[in-house]
Amino acid sequence: MVFFSNQFANVVEWEEFREDMIFWKWSNREIKKGSKLIIRPGQDAIFLHNGKIEGIFEEEGEYNVASQIIPFLSTLKGFKFGFNSGMRVEVLFVNTKEFTVKWGTQNPVMIPTPQLPGGMPIRANGTFNFKVNDYVTLIDKVAGVKNSYLVEDVKIRITSMLDQLLMKWISREGKDMFNLQANAFDIAKGIREDLDMQVLDIGMTITGFNVMSFNYPKEIQDMITKTASHEMVGNLQKYQQISMTDGIASGNVKGGGAAADMAGMMMGMNIANEMMKNMNQDQKPQTEGNAAPSSSGSGQKPNFCPNCGTKNEGANFCGNCGQKLG
Template identity: 30%
Template sequence: MGIFDKIKEKLSNEFIDIIEWLDYSDDTICYRFERYQNEIKNNAKLIVREGQTAVFINEGQLADVFTPGTYTLNTQNLPILSTLKGWKYGFESPFKAEVYFVNTRLFTDEKWGTKNPIILNDDRFGLVEIRAFGTYAFRISDAGKFIIDIVGTDNNFTSFEINEHLKSLIATRFTDTVGESKLPIEMYAANTNELSYTCRDVMQLDFMSVGILLDKFFIENVSMPEDLKKEIFEYSRIDKLDLDKLTKFKTAKAIEAAAINDGGTAGAGMGMGMGFVLAQQMGSVMQPQRGGHNQAFQQPAAVPPPMPQAIQYYYAFNGAQAGPVSFEQLKVLFAGRTVNKDTLVWKQGMSEWKPIREVEELKTFLGGSTPPPLPK
């Protein structure tokens, strides 16, 4: 080998480049490998590590894409770039191209949330407002598409730059999904897992259109105004309550309140009246049955005529029929404001429901009764 061949070999060895990217950050998605005037030497070494993809761009056009591995850059390993530049049998060193390294690892714990309340039309509560927030995870699935559609010529593209776009997309699709689900407003908290999967499937096509895979999507909380929350709780309790039991409970509370407010006098009278009624009911239940063979030898005892049957009243409560209750019980309910003068009542013999103020014997509840005029 002559002296000129040795000098040529030495110079060619010095011209060989190593193209690689060591990522020391937590948020870089795409990094452009910087070279002076974008020149790359012939037979340069390209090292693509796990979790990376290398993309060659020639004059704004997508060329070759390299997955993890080590490559020698020549016409065999750059078929698309060779075609774009018109190299038939090889290329002269150096050549120009832009090299982008794309981070394909999973980007986790990214935050999303609704900036403004979402207005929904619920079947029972009408127009309601909710807010939601959570986390998501994504990875780059198509490095070339991502660079062309999102990165452009940015030399250091981070997750912060794409997050605002993704959060806006998530908020829009989340609003559409919950609006079309027709899920009762009180069921959102109990179905966040199913709703998360549904939203992820709906959003996946939008993410894939720019080369991103939405790997995980979580709804952590769905919140609503406090007054709406209280209304839902009250509705749920009423929906589960037995109206008859609720009426008895209200009656007992009204007796207690009347006894306190009247200093024990009137309240005691009402309490005694209710006590007699309850005692009669308990007596009929607890009275032992007399039977056995001694019954045949007993003389029939004198039986008094039956007591006049007390009038029983039915009344309207929350749009439903409640009762029956006695006159005294209805009076207690009126005193406790469970019923009022406009409450509809009905008893046997009435042709239709009437408000308390129109039933003659119940007008005494209203107070201020006027005696008839004295005889002349």
């Protein structure tokens, strides 16, 4: 009696439920009369006999195996529990929720581009979503040989294909290698469709794929930032002057021998020339404004003597009264 009591199960349930587990198989035990099946929220229970699906139960709750389960099984409807006899079946519990997984390229993906003969090294990261959608295929391809299956197993399968798919969809339609984020939606859409085809053969579907960011090597990113700065400033010569001024002020342009000294000298001369131009422009209106008064007080001789009114012909003294005129 002890032997049979150890072999028979009173409760059929997912004993150690894990959020990161896609399915778990209850197996190698017999169900006795009076046993109960417990299905928790977010779970489906699939009864298997000799590797074939007997019935799928999707409603959460507690069920009596003899009265509520056996009558609905396809080939075991006539099964009768006898004395100390049980029914040996397998029950596959499936996690029905949608899983969200973070992904990231392990190594840079070399994207072909005319600007760089060796390819543009790019890293990317984001998330993808998937869920089980075909129980028959899942059992045939995975659950038939495994007792459990983790999200990590699917992640490994997905990330092994991402490098090639990123290369395919980034290179497509001549996308701008230096502004991939602008095309992130189209790239992600194409990758999702391809990945979905790859996981259909294990009974799953990709419900979403998202590219959060594309990352360039530091040298490439610095170049992109510098190019953007040029566009923002608009005047390349002015940008170079600003860059040199900032370098001298910060102490980054120092040492370096004759080249650095010459750069500093040229920058100093340019600054001096600009200062002189500004001074000349400021002084010119003032000089022009003072020209009239200076000319009026320059010593010109009057046409008439201020003392006696006699007309003057340009002499220094009045010919009538001797008044000094100049």
